[in-house]
Amino acid sequence: MFLKEYFSTVFKSIGSLLKGMRLTGYYFTHPKEIVTEQYPDNRATLKMADRFRGEVIMPHDELNEHRCTGCQACEIACPNGSIKIITQQELQPDGKKKKRIDTWVYHLDLCTMCNLCIEACPTTAIVMGQNFEHSVFDKKQLKKILNKPGSKLKDGVE
């Protein structure tokens, strides 16, 4: 009686192991069902999701104009101080002085990609970029200035 039980346990055990092996064997012989992405070899065809949050960027149009008024709403909205906006008073053609941005400093190394700055911006001057390959050799390179040199505020954006 004991022997019988012993052998039936052994066979059942081997059966349970084989059951798992059958599944792995199936995938071994059906390479089409493999879903691994061949990154970085597929860099050329890799497409991130539309809303993917890789970094904060400030789009400029062909006239080198951006939409940032320097209201600093994003700076206040950022939970970890990744944004620093330095403004200056600029003389307008009509003789009045107006607040304009001088430098829009973005600390990529602090940013958590939480999207709160984008939500806060009243003029959609900043958006989330899709680049996610941020590694650099020097940490200093992660401090970025988003407004391009010589750029100015787009007309009509207040």
Add this chain to the structure above:
Amino acid sequence: MSLLGEDVMTEDGEFVINMGPQHPSTHGVLHLKVWLDGEIIKKVQPHLGYIHRSIEKMSENLSYRNFIFATSRMDYLSAHMNNEACALTVEKGLAVEVPARAKVIRTLMAELTRLSSHQLWWGCTGLDLGAVTPFFYAFREREAINGIMEETCGARLTQNYMVPGGVMFDLHPNFQARTKEVIKQIKDKFDEYDQLLTGNVIFEQRTKGVGYISKEDAVSWGCTGPMARASGVSCDIRKLFPYSAYDQVKFEEILDTGGDCYARYMVRMAEMKQSVSIIEQLIDTIPEGEFQAKTKAVIKLPKGEFYQRVETARGELGVYIVSDGAASPYRVKYRSPNFSNLSALPHMSKGAKIGDLVAIMATIDLVIPDVDR
């Protein structure tokens, strides 16, 4: 010879070893000091604090919109539920009504997160017990869910999708079709999970009867979630205190009376199926309308105390906010499920073999950043 100021060998001949903080099976920087008599565990002492980031203290300096993002980094596998708990607490304070659409979106997202979290747990449990294959199979389905998250929320893990009053963006146009497809796929794969692990003789022998905790003990150690339910404690917040859209769906609270590692395993496996059924019930009937209620730009909660709990993938998360009427909280306290669940580990592993400690930890499903916060 001294280790952390104590002798490696105690006077009664017990051997002291340190498991972690860099140990692959502690799933994070958990440090366990283990007193051994041969192979038998005499005592376990968890040492915490290696990944303490003082999220609670940090929140006191952040506005009510901003403090939510940090909770994604507590239990990062239940990021949605953590965010949701904070958002719900703020909404309670503000007494705003969340639009019906946002409620359903929240529930859908929470259940998808629970599915992906349990899948990761399933893979890791296999890995901890010496089976590498489940890990890859679990990640295959989890990847599909992460893809949905990425499409709608913009991030795969730390989504920060919940804002006070609703959700940050509307659902992506592909969301419904893609979720249905993924859910169908996942349903087919549950059989594979069973083939690989559930019936496996090695797995069963390593989990059955190991790490037993009784119903009474589970209650007195404050265990929640699948861990307590495996001991027969009915504690599903979704059922007992429904929030978001959980009052609109039918699902079962999975209970088991085994109390051992195997029971915890079976509870989680059954919970995955319940999550799938909740998603199926909601996916076709997402109400139209607003996805975010209007809130003021600067949120100020009235003076007082606010508490809200939710069911994360690991148990009950409670958010307690004390407000003095200012634009940021006076005090925030998180009652995290992992901390309480971990506190039962010394009790559960007393008298077990050292190899079983790994099995016990795997089925508690610890996420260490949530313990330390």
